Amino acid sequence: MSPTHTAGTIELVEPRSGYEGSCRAHGNDGRAIGDILARIGDKWSLLVIATLHEGRLRFGELQGHIPGISQRMLTLTVRQLERDGIVTRTVFPEVPPRVEYELTELGETLFVPARAIADWAVAHHDEIERARTAYDAR
Amino acid sequence: MSPTHTAGTIELVEPRSGYEGSCRAHGNDGRAIGDILARIGDKWSLLVIATLHEGRLRFGELQGHIPGISQRMLTLTVRQLERDGIVTRTVFPEVPPRVEYELTELGETLFVPARAIADWAVAHHDEIERARTAYDAR
DNA sequence: CAGAATCCCAGGGGATACTG
DNA sequence: CAGTATCCCCTGGGATTCTG
Numbered sequence: 001m002s003p004t005h006t007a008g009t010i011e012l013v014e015p016r017s018g019y020e021g022s023c024r025a026h027g028n029d030g031r032a033i034g035d036i037l038a039r040i041g042d043k044w045s046l047l048v049i050a051t052l053h054e055g056r057l058r059f060g061e062l063q064g065h066i067p068g069i070s071q072r073m074l075t076l077t078v079r080q081l082e083r084d085g086i087v088t089r090t091v092f093p094e095v096p097p098r099v100e101y102e103l104t105e106l107g108e109t110l111f112v113p114a115r116a117i118a119d120w121a122v123a124h125h126d127e128i129e130r131a132r133t134a135y136d137a138r
Numbered sequence: 139m140s141p142t143h144t145a146g147t148i149e150l151v152e153p154r155s156g157y158e159g160s161c162r163a164h165g166n167d168g169r170a171i172g173d174i175l176a177r178i179g180d181k182w183s184l185l186v187i188a189t190l191h192e193g194r195l196r197f198g199e200l201q202g203h204i205p206g207i208s209q210r211m212l213t214l215t216v217r218q219l220e221r222d223g224i225v226t227r228t229v230f231p232e233v234p235p236r237v238e239y240e241l242t243e244l245g246e247t248l249f250v251p252a253r254a255i256a257d258w259a260v261a262h263h264d265e266i267e268r269a270r271t272a273y274d275a276r
Numbered sequence: 277c278a279g280a281a282t283c284c285c286a287g288g289g290g291a292t293a294c295t296g
Numbered sequence: 297c298a299g300t301a302t303c304c305c306c307t308g309g310g311a312t313t314c315t316g
Contacts (some may be wrong), residue, residue: 033263034181036259037179038181040179041180041184043289070291071298072290076289083274084266084270085270094297106269109258112258113251113258116250116251116254117175117178120248121175121178125174127244131222198278211310233316234278235279237279
């Protein structure tokens with residue numbers, strides 16, 4: 001909305017003098033991070049992105065590859081991602097209608113760190129599991 | 139709970155034959171990923187982890203470094219992270235009470251990909267902003 | 277100071293039914 | 297097929313108050 005900022009580096013957390021200082025200073029940049037984090041961190045976005053990384057898919061296929069997602073949530077998720085420039089939505093003027101989704105360049109760049117998180121989760125999930133059992137038995 | 143699985147690699151998304159197959163196969167591994175993703179992807183965890191990466195902090199300080207977090211949510215977040223073995227909670231037997239939080243080794247390893255996501259958000263947030271304005275003006 | 281307990285509300289998200 | 301529209305429940309999470 002406000003193109004009035006001059007870019008500049010934004011630290012997630014300042015060395016030790018105030019996250020608030022760096023993020024809140026120019027108004028919306030601090031929120032932008034949480035904003036984007038909220039998007040990619042939501043229940044389905046990462047799964048959609050990971051699935052689409054394998055190649056373009058139509059709506060139904062996409063849903064088939066993501067067990068448990070409702071039609072409604074898939075629609076909403078994919079619309080958000082489209083709005084953010086992370087996926088493209090292509091409608092083919094046929095009947096019955098066909099719509100295909102694909103990652104954009106931006107989406108592909110996001111896949112890299114997203115994948116890193118997923119890999120971390122996979123690599124450490126039993127370690128976490130043990131930590132939980134230990135904590136619960138305490 | 140069930141130590142009956144033989145580890146093995148878990149793919150986030152199978153090359154093209156079924157996310158369901160790989161994840162749902164052994165029962166809880168598929169859910170575990172979404173589970174962990176949900177934890178780190180929630181509204182506050184990443185911020186807490188990032189803040190703690192700078193060094194150990196007591197409750198009040200932690201809250202001071204994370205603008206907008208309520209006492210309640212900080213408590214809940216930090217407890218979850220403790221349960222997952224990502225932070226340690228040290229209570230000093232003093233009066234008034236002092237409690238300090240610090241990242242564990244595991245927590246530090248999580249910080250790496252977490253940081254990558256945050257960096258991505260920072261690096262692309264104006265690109266996303268433009269995509270949104272474009273989409274909304276469409 | 278560091279929480280635990282309660283209250284309460286907005287909205288996230290599932291199930292279902294309808295449409296172009 | 298690929299959505300949209302509703303209904304409705306449940307949880308996330310803020311504000312406030314109480315305690316060791």
